[in-house]
Amino acid sequence: DAGVIQSPRHEVTEMGQEVTLRCKPISGHDYLFWYRQTMMRGLELLIYFNNNVPIDDSGMPEDRFSAKMPNASFSTLKIQPSEPRDSAVYFCASSLAGTNNEQFFGPGTRLTVL
Amino acid sequence: LAKTTQPISMDSYEGQEVNITCSHNNIATNDYITWYQQFPSQGPRFIIQGYKTKVTNEVASLFIPADRKSSTLSLPRVSLSDTAVYYCLVGDRDSGTYKYIFGTGTRLKVLA
Numbered sequence: 001d002a003g004v005i006q007s008p009r010h011e012v013t014e015m016g017q018e019v020t021l022r023c024k025p026i027s028g029h030d031y032l033f034w035y036r037q038t039m040m041r042g043l044e045l046l047i048y049f050n051n052n053v054p055i056d057d058s059g060m061p062e063d064r065f066s067a068k069m070p071n072a073s074f075s076t077l078k079i080q081p082s083e084p085r086d087s088a089v090y091f092c093a094s095s096l097a098g099t100n101n102e103q104f105f106g107p108g109t110r111l112t113v114l
Numbered sequence: 115l116a117k118t119t120q121p122i123s124m125d126s127y128e129g130q131e132v133n134i135t136c137s138h139n140n141i142a143t144n145d146y147i148t149w150y151q152q153f154p155s156q157g158p159r160f161i162i163q164g165y166k167t168k169v170t171n172e173v174a175s176l177f178i179p180a181d182r183k184s185s186t187l188s189l190p191r192v193s194l195s196d197t198a199v200y201y202c203l204v205g206d207r208d209s210g211t212y213k214y215i216f217g218t219g220t221r222l223k224v225l226a
Contacts, residue, residue: 004157033214035216042216042218042219043158043201043216043219044216045213045214045215045216048214055211055212056211056212056213058211058213091157091158093157098212099142099145099146099205099212100145100146100148100163102148102160102163103150103158103160103203104160105156105157105158105159106157107155107156107157108155108156108157
């Protein structure tokens, strides 16, 4: 398996623009996670899905952020409109099951909002 | 909500044993404690996981006391390639929804 795939790897955009990050989890994994990492706040869980259903989105910073998982092999994280403070590395991870299961992380998307 | 605390950074020399402790005051009952390693420009990678007492694999050991309010990751005989950030991960169920909580991370620098 190729592992968790994220695209794009780098994104530079201007404030106010819409940004869409994409993730393909490992085939057969039932859980998908979106994280954000910054120097100031460390690694934060934004939202996670189980069998394509959002379970906990309490980490989503505000209404500008939305995440979807239309099927078991694809998820998106959208920011609209983007702001400079959204600049961070966004990781997607997947796991075979939920608690106590190893999470496999993708390479991340480095987002820069100017 | 469970809160995790780790030292911000540690320095060590090659060949030494390194112990990194994570304090987690309110983790979910019956849940494991997991440790991840992260290199620059990469996503975190699983190292080891345990519930209580001691767990050992080919790269590390994990010590968990009976009260499970902390855990210690032990890296034997570190090398320069162990320079990375190490995170503990615990779960919390207090709010009814299971939450995954990563520690603040410990930046380990191994010196020659």
